[in-house]
Amino acid sequence: MNFTERLRQSQENHNSLVCVGLDPDPLKLPRHLQGREDGVLRFCRGIIEATQEVACSYKLNLAFFEAMGDNGTRTLRDVLRSIPKDTITIADGKRGDIGNSSSMYARSIMTDLQFDSATVHPYMGLDSVEPFAKDPSRGVFVLALTSNPGAKDLQYLKVSGKPLYEHVVRKVKKWNTAGNYGLVVGATRPAQLKQIRALVPEMPLLIPGIGAQGGDVRKAVHYGCDNTGALALLNASRSILFASAGEDYADAARTAAHALRDEINRYRQERFG
Protein backbone atom coordinates (compact mmCIF):
# COMPACT_ATOMS: atom_id res chain seq x y z
CA MET A 1 0.00 0.00 0.00
CA ASN A 2 1.39 3.40 -0.87
CA PHE A 3 1.25 6.31 1.55
CA THR A 4 -1.89 7.82 0.05
CA GLU A 5 -3.73 4.52 0.45
CA ARG A 6 -2.46 4.13 4.01
CA LEU A 7 -3.76 7.58 4.88
CA ARG A 8 -7.13 6.81 3.31
CA GLN A 9 -7.29 3.58 5.32
CA SER A 10 -6.53 5.35 8.58
CA GLN A 11 -9.20 7.95 7.84
CA GLU A 12 -11.73 5.19 7.18
CA ASN A 13 -10.74 3.24 10.30
CA HIS A 14 -11.20 6.29 12.50
CA ASN A 15 -14.07 7.75 10.50
CA SER A 16 -12.16 10.98 10.87
CA LEU A 17 -10.01 13.56 9.10
CA VAL A 18 -8.63 14.94 12.37
CA CYS A 19 -4.87 15.25 12.71
CA VAL A 20 -3.86 16.08 16.27
CA GLY A 21 -0.82 18.34 16.32
CA LEU A 22 1.52 17.65 19.21
CA ASP A 23 3.20 21.00 19.93
CA PRO A 24 3.95 20.46 23.62
CA ASP A 25 4.91 23.97 24.73
CA PRO A 26 6.53 23.41 28.15
CA LEU A 27 5.20 26.75 29.41
CA LYS A 28 1.62 25.73 28.65
CA LEU A 29 1.63 22.31 30.29
CA PRO A 30 -0.91 21.81 33.08
CA ARG A 31 0.61 22.90 36.37
CA HIS A 32 0.91 19.37 37.79
CA LEU A 33 3.18 18.41 34.86
CA GLN A 34 5.32 21.55 34.72
CA GLY A 35 8.95 21.31 35.73
CA ARG A 36 8.90 17.49 35.74
CA GLU A 37 11.53 15.83 33.61
CA ASP A 38 8.87 13.53 32.13
CA GLY A 39 6.24 16.29 31.97
CA VAL A 40 6.12 16.54 28.17
CA LEU A 41 6.05 12.77 27.75
CA ARG A 42 3.24 12.33 30.25
CA PHE A 43 1.32 15.20 28.72
CA CYS A 44 1.60 13.79 25.19
CA ARG A 45 0.66 10.30 26.36
CA GLY A 46 -2.41 11.74 28.03
CA ILE A 47 -3.39 13.55 24.84
CA ILE A 48 -2.81 10.50 22.67
CA GLU A 49 -4.78 8.19 24.91
CA ALA A 50 -7.66 10.66 25.02
CA THR A 51 -7.78 11.39 21.28
CA GLN A 52 -6.71 8.16 19.58
CA GLU A 53 -10.23 7.08 18.75
CA VAL A 54 -10.73 10.10 16.49
CA ALA A 55 -7.18 10.93 15.39
CA CYS A 56 -6.35 9.44 12.00
CA SER A 57 -2.97 11.10 12.34
CA TYR A 58 -0.61 12.76 14.82
CA LYS A 59 1.68 15.54 13.70
CA LEU A 60 4.67 15.98 15.98
CA ASN A 61 6.17 19.45 15.81
CA LEU A 62 9.90 18.80 16.05
CA ALA A 63 10.63 22.38 17.16
CA PHE A 64 9.04 21.72 20.53
CA PHE A 65 10.97 18.51 21.10
CA GLU A 66 14.27 20.08 20.03
CA ALA A 67 13.64 22.89 22.50
CA MET A 68 13.79 20.27 25.26
CA GLY A 69 17.53 19.90 24.69
CA ASP A 70 19.35 16.66 25.43
CA ASN A 71 16.13 14.93 26.43
CA GLY A 72 14.24 15.85 23.24
CA THR A 73 15.02 12.93 20.96
CA ARG A 74 14.35 10.36 23.65
CA THR A 75 11.02 11.99 24.47
CA LEU A 76 10.11 12.10 20.78
CA ARG A 77 10.85 8.40 20.50
CA ASP A 78 8.82 7.58 23.61
CA VAL A 79 5.87 9.67 22.43
CA LEU A 80 5.95 7.91 19.06
CA ARG A 81 5.82 4.53 20.80
CA SER A 82 2.51 5.38 22.39
CA ILE A 83 0.79 6.18 19.09
CA PRO A 84 -1.32 3.27 17.78
CA LYS A 85 0.24 1.48 14.81
CA ASP A 86 -2.70 2.08 12.47
CA THR A 87 -2.39 5.85 12.83
CA ILE A 88 -0.30 7.99 10.49
CA THR A 89 2.55 9.90 12.13
CA ILE A 90 3.95 13.13 10.65
CA ALA A 91 7.35 14.57 11.58
CA ASP A 92 6.65 18.27 11.23
CA GLY A 93 10.22 19.51 10.96
CA LYS A 94 10.07 21.38 7.64
CA ARG A 95 13.51 20.17 6.61
CA GLY A 96 15.24 20.60 3.25
CA ASP A 97 18.95 20.60 2.38
CA ILE A 98 21.34 19.44 -0.33
CA GLY A 99 21.05 15.76 -1.14
CA ASN A 100 23.56 14.26 1.28
CA SER A 101 22.31 16.37 4.20
CA SER A 102 18.64 15.70 3.44
CA SER A 103 19.53 12.00 3.39
CA MET A 104 20.81 12.35 6.93
CA TYR A 105 17.60 14.08 8.03
CA ALA A 106 15.57 11.37 6.32
CA ARG A 107 17.63 8.69 8.00
CA SER A 108 16.93 10.19 11.38
CA ILE A 109 13.22 10.82 10.77
CA MET A 110 12.16 7.89 8.59
CA THR A 111 14.66 5.13 9.42
CA ASP A 112 15.67 5.75 12.99
CA LEU A 113 12.49 7.27 14.43
CA GLN A 114 10.22 5.41 11.98
CA PHE A 115 7.87 8.26 11.20
CA ASP A 116 5.32 7.56 8.47
CA SER A 117 5.84 10.95 6.86
CA ALA A 118 7.57 14.32 7.11
CA THR A 119 7.07 17.94 6.10
CA VAL A 120 9.69 19.61 3.89
CA HIS A 121 10.48 22.99 2.32
CA PRO A 122 10.35 23.17 -1.48
CA TYR A 123 12.89 26.00 -1.96
CA MET A 124 15.90 23.76 -2.66
CA GLY A 125 14.07 21.54 -5.14
CA LEU A 126 13.86 17.86 -5.92
CA ASP A 127 17.17 16.54 -4.56
CA SER A 128 16.38 18.17 -1.19
CA VAL A 129 13.00 16.45 -1.01
CA GLU A 130 13.34 13.01 -2.52
CA PRO A 131 15.44 11.38 0.23
CA PHE A 132 12.22 11.50 2.27
CA ALA A 133 10.20 9.80 -0.46
CA LYS A 134 12.27 6.71 -1.18
CA ASP A 135 9.82 4.30 0.40
CA PRO A 136 6.40 4.53 -1.32
CA SER A 137 4.64 3.55 1.88
CA ARG A 138 6.00 6.66 3.62
CA GLY A 139 4.97 10.14 2.68
CA VAL A 140 6.40 13.60 2.26
CA PHE A 141 4.30 16.75 2.62
CA VAL A 142 5.82 19.65 0.68
CA LEU A 143 4.99 23.19 1.83
CA ALA A 144 2.88 24.84 -0.85
CA LEU A 145 0.83 27.63 0.74
CA THR A 146 1.33 28.13 4.44
CA SER A 147 -1.05 29.50 7.05
CA ASN A 148 1.20 32.21 8.49
CA PRO A 149 1.35 35.95 7.63
CA GLY A 150 4.80 35.58 5.97
CA ALA A 151 3.26 33.35 3.29
CA LYS A 152 2.67 36.53 1.31
CA ASP A 153 6.38 37.38 1.14
CA LEU A 154 7.22 34.73 -1.47
CA GLN A 155 4.41 32.28 -2.04
CA TYR A 156 2.10 34.69 -3.86
CA LEU A 157 4.73 36.14 -6.15
CA LYS A 158 3.61 35.82 -9.76
CA VAL A 159 5.60 33.51 -12.01
CA SER A 160 4.39 33.52 -15.62
CA GLY A 161 1.11 34.98 -14.41
CA LYS A 162 0.59 32.34 -11.72
CA PRO A 163 1.47 32.44 -8.03
CA LEU A 164 4.65 30.68 -6.95
CA TYR A 165 2.75 28.19 -4.76
CA GLU A 166 0.97 26.93 -7.87
CA HIS A 167 4.32 26.14 -9.47
CA VAL A 168 5.24 24.21 -6.35
CA VAL A 169 1.97 22.27 -6.61
CA ARG A 170 2.64 21.41 -10.25
CA LYS A 171 6.23 20.32 -9.53
CA VAL A 172 5.15 18.09 -6.68
CA LYS A 173 2.43 16.59 -8.83
CA LYS A 174 5.12 15.60 -11.33
CA TRP A 175 7.37 14.16 -8.63
CA ASN A 176 4.50 12.09 -7.23
CA THR A 177 4.96 8.98 -9.38
CA ALA A 178 4.62 6.54 -6.44
CA GLY A 179 1.59 8.00 -4.64
CA ASN A 180 3.47 9.22 -1.58
CA TYR A 181 3.69 12.98 -1.96
CA GLY A 182 1.32 15.41 -0.32
CA LEU A 183 1.10 19.17 0.13
CA VAL A 184 0.74 21.56 3.04
CA VAL A 185 -1.97 24.16 2.43
CA GLY A 186 -3.18 26.47 5.18
CA ALA A 187 -6.87 26.56 6.10
CA THR A 188 -6.46 30.33 6.32
CA ARG A 189 -6.45 30.41 2.48
CA PRO A 190 -9.77 28.78 1.48
CA ALA A 191 -10.00 30.13 -2.09
CA GLN A 192 -6.49 28.94 -2.85
CA LEU A 193 -7.14 25.60 -1.14
CA LYS A 194 -10.03 25.02 -3.52
CA GLN A 195 -7.89 25.88 -6.50
CA ILE A 196 -5.04 23.61 -5.32
CA ARG A 197 -7.38 20.67 -4.74
CA ALA A 198 -8.58 21.05 -8.32
CA LEU A 199 -4.96 20.74 -9.52
CA VAL A 200 -4.24 17.62 -7.44
CA PRO A 201 -7.53 15.74 -7.10
CA GLU A 202 -5.93 12.65 -5.54
CA MET A 203 -3.12 13.93 -3.36
CA PRO A 204 -3.15 14.14 0.45
CA LEU A 205 -3.42 17.72 1.73
CA LEU A 206 -2.20 18.53 5.21
CA ILE A 207 -4.24 21.53 6.31
CA PRO A 208 -3.07 23.44 9.38
CA GLY A 209 -4.60 26.72 10.51
CA ILE A 210 -8.00 25.77 11.93
CA GLY A 211 -8.45 26.38 15.65
CA ALA A 212 -6.04 28.90 17.16
CA GLN A 213 -5.09 30.31 13.74
CA GLY A 214 -8.72 30.96 12.80
CA GLY A 215 -9.18 29.01 9.55
CA ASP A 216 -12.78 28.15 8.57
CA VAL A 217 -13.39 24.42 9.20
CA ARG A 218 -16.33 24.15 6.83
CA LYS A 219 -14.43 25.60 3.90
CA ALA A 220 -11.37 23.52 4.73
CA VAL A 221 -13.53 20.38 4.46
CA HIS A 222 -15.52 21.41 1.40
CA TYR A 223 -12.49 22.62 -0.52
CA GLY A 224 -9.74 20.38 0.88
CA CYS A 225 -11.23 16.89 0.47
CA ASP A 226 -10.96 14.74 -2.60
CA ASN A 227 -14.23 13.79 -4.31
CA THR A 228 -14.84 10.98 -1.82
CA GLY A 229 -14.63 13.38 1.14
CA ALA A 230 -11.20 12.15 2.23
CA LEU A 231 -7.44 12.84 1.91
CA ALA A 232 -7.70 16.19 3.64
CA LEU A 233 -5.94 16.11 6.98
CA LEU A 234 -7.25 18.85 9.23
CA ASN A 235 -4.70 19.64 11.86
CA ALA A 236 -5.56 21.18 15.20
CA SER A 237 -2.88 21.65 17.84
CA ARG A 238 -3.39 24.29 20.51
CA SER A 239 -7.21 24.09 20.51
CA ILE A 240 -7.01 20.41 21.49
CA LEU A 241 -3.82 20.26 23.58
CA PHE A 242 -4.67 23.24 25.73
CA ALA A 243 -8.46 22.93 25.79
CA SER A 244 -8.03 22.95 29.56
CA ALA A 245 -5.02 24.15 31.53
CA GLY A 246 -5.85 21.96 34.49
CA GLU A 247 -5.52 18.32 35.54
CA ASP A 248 -8.52 17.52 33.36
CA TYR A 249 -6.55 18.47 30.21
CA ALA A 250 -6.92 15.00 28.68
CA ASP A 251 -10.68 14.90 29.13
CA ALA A 252 -10.94 18.38 27.67
CA ALA A 253 -8.75 17.33 24.73
CA ARG A 254 -10.97 14.29 24.17
CA THR A 255 -14.07 16.48 24.12
CA ALA A 256 -12.45 19.01 21.77
CA ALA A 257 -11.15 16.32 19.39
CA HIS A 258 -14.47 14.49 19.25
CA ALA A 259 -16.33 17.74 18.68
CA LEU A 260 -13.96 18.64 15.84
CA ARG A 261 -14.29 15.18 14.26
CA ASP A 262 -18.08 15.43 14.43
CA GLU A 263 -18.13 18.96 13.04
CA ILE A 264 -15.89 17.90 10.16
CA ASN A 265 -18.04 14.83 9.49
CA ARG A 266 -21.15 16.99 9.29
CA TYR A 267 -19.48 19.10 6.62
CA ARG A 268 -18.32 15.96 4.78
CA GLN A 269 -21.86 14.62 4.91
CA GLU A 270 -23.40 17.82 3.56
CA ARG A 271 -20.93 18.05 0.68
CA PHE A 272 -20.02 14.48 -0.24
CA GLY A 273 -23.08 12.59 1.05
Add this chain to the structure above:
Amino acid sequence: MNFTERLRQSQENHNSLVCVGLDPDPLKLPRHLQGREDGVLRFCRGIIEATQEVACSYKLNLAFFEAMGDNGTRTLRDVLRSIPKDTITIADGKRGDIGNSSSMYARSIMTDLQFDSATVHPYMGLDSVEPFAKDPSRGVFVLALTSNPGAKDLQYLKVSGKPLYEHVVRKVKKWNTAGNYGLVVGATRPAQLKQIRALVPEMPLLIPGIGAQGGDVRKAVHYGCDNTGALALLNASRSILFASAGEDYADAARTAAHALRDEINRYRQERFG
Protein backbone atom coordinates in the same frame (compact mmCIF):
# COMPACT_ATOMS: atom_id res chain seq x y z
CA MET B 1 28.92 45.01 17.81
CA ASN B 2 26.35 43.68 15.35
CA PHE B 3 26.77 40.31 13.70
CA THR B 4 28.31 41.69 10.51
CA GLU B 5 30.96 43.53 12.52
CA ARG B 6 31.66 40.42 14.60
CA LEU B 7 32.17 38.37 11.46
CA ARG B 8 34.49 40.99 10.02
CA GLN B 9 36.47 40.98 13.25
CA SER B 10 36.84 37.20 13.23
CA GLN B 11 37.98 37.30 9.62
CA GLU B 12 40.60 39.92 10.51
CA ASN B 13 41.77 38.03 13.60
CA HIS B 14 42.29 34.85 11.60
CA ASN B 15 43.36 36.60 8.41
CA SER B 16 41.01 34.16 6.75
CA LEU B 17 37.64 33.74 5.04
CA VAL B 18 37.58 29.97 5.63
CA CYS B 19 34.49 28.47 7.23
CA VAL B 20 35.05 24.84 8.20
CA GLY B 21 31.87 22.83 7.73
CA LEU B 22 31.43 20.13 10.37
CA ASP B 23 29.41 17.40 8.62
CA PRO B 24 30.63 14.41 10.64
CA ASP B 25 29.33 11.52 8.58
CA PRO B 26 29.72 8.52 10.93
CA LEU B 27 30.45 6.22 7.99
CA LYS B 28 33.40 8.37 6.91
CA LEU B 29 35.14 8.68 10.27
CA PRO B 30 38.70 7.35 10.44
CA ARG B 31 38.62 3.70 11.34
CA HIS B 32 40.06 4.16 14.84
CA LEU B 33 37.06 6.41 15.71
CA GLN B 34 34.29 4.39 14.07
CA GLY B 35 31.79 2.61 16.28
CA ARG B 36 32.93 4.52 19.39
CA GLU B 37 30.20 6.35 21.26
CA ASP B 38 32.40 9.43 21.43
CA GLY B 39 33.76 8.97 17.89
CA VAL B 40 32.03 11.99 16.38
CA LEU B 41 32.96 14.22 19.30
CA ARG B 42 36.61 13.19 19.20
CA PHE B 43 36.68 13.57 15.44
CA CYS B 44 35.23 17.09 15.56
CA ARG B 45 37.55 18.12 18.37
CA GLY B 46 40.50 16.91 16.35
CA ILE B 47 39.34 18.90 13.33
CA ILE B 48 38.71 22.04 15.40
CA GLU B 49 42.07 21.89 17.12
CA ALA B 50 43.83 21.40 13.79
CA THR B 51 42.00 24.15 11.90
CA GLN B 52 41.24 26.84 14.48
CA GLU B 53 44.12 29.05 13.46
CA VAL B 54 42.63 29.56 9.99
CA ALA B 55 38.92 29.04 10.59
CA CYS B 56 37.09 32.34 11.08
CA SER B 57 33.92 30.27 11.40
CA TYR B 58 32.60 26.75 11.95
CA LYS B 59 29.37 25.66 10.34
CA LEU B 60 27.77 22.71 12.11
CA ASN B 61 25.44 20.71 9.90
CA LEU B 62 22.60 19.77 12.23
CA ALA B 63 21.50 16.88 9.99
CA PHE B 64 24.56 14.89 10.92
CA PHE B 65 24.10 15.46 14.65
CA GLU B 66 20.41 14.62 14.52
CA ALA B 67 21.27 11.39 12.75
CA MET B 68 23.17 10.36 15.89
CA GLY B 69 19.87 9.95 17.72
CA ASP B 70 19.60 10.40 21.48
CA ASN B 71 23.25 11.36 21.75
CA GLY B 72 23.11 14.06 19.07
CA THR B 73 22.24 17.16 21.06
CA ARG B 74 24.77 16.40 23.76
CA THR B 75 27.48 15.89 21.16
CA LEU B 76 26.53 19.12 19.42
CA ARG B 77 26.83 20.96 22.72
CA ASP B 78 30.20 19.38 23.49
CA VAL B 79 31.54 20.16 20.01
CA LEU B 80 30.42 23.78 20.38
CA ARG B 81 32.29 24.04 23.66
CA SER B 82 35.57 23.26 21.97
CA ILE B 83 35.27 26.07 19.42
CA PRO B 84 37.28 29.17 20.40
CA LYS B 85 35.10 32.05 21.61
CA ASP B 86 36.33 34.53 18.99
CA THR B 87 35.16 32.28 16.15
CA ILE B 88 31.71 32.57 14.58
CA THR B 89 29.52 29.46 14.86
CA ILE B 90 26.75 28.70 12.37
CA ALA B 91 23.91 26.26 13.06
CA ASP B 92 23.26 24.93 9.57
CA GLY B 93 19.79 23.50 10.10
CA LYS B 94 17.85 25.37 7.40
CA ARG B 95 14.84 25.84 9.65
CA GLY B 96 11.72 27.88 8.98
CA ASP B 97 8.20 27.53 10.40
CA ILE B 98 5.27 29.65 11.56
CA GLY B 99 6.20 32.22 14.20
CA ASN B 100 5.62 30.24 17.39
CA SER B 101 7.42 27.16 16.04
CA SER B 102 10.34 29.17 14.65
CA SER B 103 10.62 30.78 18.07
CA MET B 104 11.09 27.32 19.55
CA TYR B 105 13.80 26.48 17.01
CA ALA B 106 15.48 29.80 17.74
CA ARG B 107 15.29 29.15 21.47
CA SER B 108 17.02 25.82 21.01
CA ILE B 109 19.67 27.08 18.57
CA MET B 110 20.38 30.62 19.77
CA THR B 111 19.46 30.58 23.48
CA ASP B 112 20.08 27.04 24.62
CA LEU B 113 22.98 26.03 22.37
CA GLN B 114 24.28 29.62 22.05
CA PHE B 115 25.10 29.53 18.36
CA ASP B 116 26.18 32.85 16.86
CA SER B 117 24.03 32.35 13.77
CA ALA B 118 21.74 30.00 11.88
CA THR B 119 20.65 29.19 8.33
CA VAL B 120 16.96 29.44 7.43
CA HIS B 121 14.60 28.85 4.50
CA PRO B 122 12.92 31.93 3.03
CA TYR B 123 9.76 30.21 1.73
CA MET B 124 7.54 31.01 4.74
CA GLY B 125 8.56 34.66 4.87
CA LEU B 126 9.44 37.17 7.56
CA ASP B 127 7.67 35.75 10.61
CA SER B 128 9.42 32.41 10.03
CA VAL B 129 12.83 34.08 9.94
CA GLU B 130 12.81 36.92 12.42
CA PRO B 131 12.79 34.85 15.66
CA PHE B 132 16.40 34.03 14.73
CA ALA B 133 17.32 37.69 14.29
CA LYS B 134 16.13 39.22 17.53
CA ASP B 135 19.62 39.80 18.92
CA PRO B 136 21.62 42.09 16.58
CA SER B 137 24.87 40.42 17.65
CA ARG B 138 23.63 37.08 16.30
CA GLY B 139 23.08 36.42 12.63
CA VAL B 140 20.69 34.67 10.32
CA PHE B 141 21.71 33.43 6.88
CA VAL B 142 18.72 33.15 4.55
CA LEU B 143 18.94 30.72 1.64
CA ALA B 144 19.01 32.71 -1.58
CA LEU B 145 20.66 30.61 -4.29
CA THR B 146 21.80 27.17 -3.24
CA SER B 147 24.62 25.03 -4.59
CA ASN B 148 22.61 21.87 -5.32
CA PRO B 149 21.02 20.72 -8.61
CA GLY B 150 17.48 21.27 -7.27
CA ALA B 151 18.18 25.01 -7.03
CA LYS B 152 16.86 25.25 -10.57
CA ASP B 153 13.40 23.93 -9.62
CA LEU B 154 12.25 27.13 -7.90
CA GLN B 155 15.06 29.60 -7.38
CA TYR B 156 15.48 30.58 -11.05
CA LEU B 157 11.77 30.99 -11.77
CA LYS B 158 11.14 34.44 -13.22
CA VAL B 159 9.07 36.86 -11.15
CA SER B 160 8.43 40.18 -12.92
CA GLY B 161 11.33 39.39 -15.22
CA LYS B 162 13.77 38.62 -12.40
CA PRO B 163 14.72 35.28 -10.86
CA LEU B 164 13.04 34.36 -7.58
CA TYR B 165 16.35 34.33 -5.69
CA GLU B 166 16.78 38.00 -6.51
CA HIS B 167 13.45 38.76 -4.86
CA VAL B 168 14.67 36.87 -1.79
CA VAL B 169 17.84 38.96 -1.81
CA ARG B 170 15.86 42.20 -1.99
CA LYS B 171 13.48 41.12 0.80
CA VAL B 172 16.34 40.18 3.09
CA LYS B 173 18.07 43.46 2.35
CA LYS B 174 14.92 45.23 3.57
CA TRP B 175 14.71 43.08 6.70
CA ASN B 176 18.36 43.78 7.53
CA THR B 177 17.87 46.93 9.59
CA ALA B 178 20.19 45.81 12.41
CA GLY B 179 23.15 44.47 10.42
CA ASN B 180 22.64 40.82 11.30
CA TYR B 181 21.20 39.23 8.17
CA GLY B 182 23.27 37.34 5.63
CA LEU B 183 22.57 35.20 2.58
CA VAL B 184 23.54 31.73 1.42
CA VAL B 185 24.78 31.73 -2.18
CA GLY B 186 26.40 28.67 -3.72
CA ALA B 187 29.91 28.91 -5.19
CA THR B 188 28.61 26.76 -8.03
CA ARG B 189 26.78 29.88 -9.36
CA PRO B 190 29.58 32.45 -9.88
CA ALA B 191 27.75 34.78 -12.28
CA GLN B 192 24.79 35.00 -9.94
CA LEU B 193 27.07 35.43 -6.93
CA LYS B 194 28.58 38.50 -8.58
CA GLN B 195 25.16 39.91 -9.27
CA ILE B 196 23.96 39.24 -5.71
CA ARG B 197 27.05 40.88 -4.18
CA ALA B 198 26.29 43.98 -6.24
CA LEU B 199 22.80 44.07 -4.71
CA VAL B 200 24.03 43.69 -1.12
CA PRO B 201 27.48 45.28 -0.98
CA GLU B 202 27.74 45.07 2.81
CA MET B 203 26.01 41.84 3.80
CA PRO B 204 27.73 38.61 4.87
CA LEU B 205 27.52 35.89 2.21
CA LEU B 206 27.86 32.27 3.28
CA ILE B 207 29.22 30.47 0.24
CA PRO B 208 29.12 26.67 0.22
CA GLY B 209 29.98 24.58 -2.80
CA ILE B 210 33.75 24.82 -3.13
CA GLY B 211 35.68 21.59 -2.60
CA ALA B 212 33.62 18.43 -3.05
CA GLN B 213 30.85 20.28 -4.91
CA GLY B 214 33.28 21.76 -7.44
CA GLY B 215 32.72 25.52 -7.13
CA ASP B 216 35.55 27.77 -8.40
CA VAL B 217 37.42 29.28 -5.41
CA ARG B 218 38.88 32.20 -7.33
CA LYS B 219 35.52 33.34 -8.62
CA ALA B 220 33.92 32.82 -5.23
CA VAL B 221 36.52 35.19 -3.72
CA HIS B 222 36.49 37.77 -6.51
CA TYR B 223 32.71 37.89 -6.74
CA GLY B 224 31.69 37.04 -3.18
CA CYS B 225 33.75 39.52 -1.13
CA ASP B 226 32.70 43.04 -0.25
CA ASN B 227 34.94 45.83 -1.55
CA THR B 228 37.42 45.36 1.31
CA GLY B 229 37.92 41.70 0.40
CA ALA B 230 35.88 40.41 3.36
CA LEU B 231 32.39 39.26 4.45
CA ALA B 232 32.44 36.27 2.13
CA LEU B 233 32.52 33.05 4.14
CA LEU B 234 33.87 30.23 2.00
CA ASN B 235 32.69 26.96 3.42
CA ALA B 236 34.53 23.69 2.85
CA SER B 237 33.37 20.54 4.58
CA ARG B 238 34.28 17.18 3.08
CA SER B 239 37.53 18.37 1.46
CA ILE B 240 38.87 19.33 4.91
CA LEU B 241 37.20 16.77 7.19
CA PHE B 242 38.06 13.77 5.08
CA ALA B 243 41.36 14.95 3.60
CA SER B 244 42.73 11.72 5.04
CA ALA B 245 40.76 8.66 6.11
CA GLY B 246 43.48 7.55 8.52
CA GLU B 247 44.72 8.38 12.00
CA ASP B 248 46.43 11.43 10.54
CA TYR B 249 43.07 12.98 9.62
CA ALA B 250 43.65 16.05 11.80
CA ASP B 251 47.05 16.80 10.29
CA ALA B 252 45.60 16.36 6.82
CA ALA B 253 42.72 18.67 7.73
CA ARG B 254 45.18 21.26 9.01
CA THR B 255 47.13 21.11 5.76
CA ALA B 256 43.98 21.33 3.64
CA ALA B 257 42.55 24.23 5.67
CA HIS B 258 45.80 26.19 5.60
CA ALA B 259 46.16 25.61 1.87
CA LEU B 260 42.62 26.83 1.28
CA ARG B 261 43.16 29.91 3.44
CA ASP B 262 46.35 30.73 1.54
CA GLU B 263 44.73 30.15 -1.84
CA ILE B 264 41.83 32.41 -0.88
CA ASN B 265 44.20 35.08 0.42
CA ARG B 266 46.13 35.08 -2.87
CA TYR B 267 42.87 35.74 -4.71
CA ARG B 268 41.96 38.47 -2.19
CA GLN B 269 45.38 40.02 -2.69
CA GLU B 270 45.16 40.01 -6.48
CA ARG B 271 41.69 41.55 -6.48
CA PHE B 272 41.50 43.80 -3.43
CA GLY B 273 45.19 44.54 -2.86
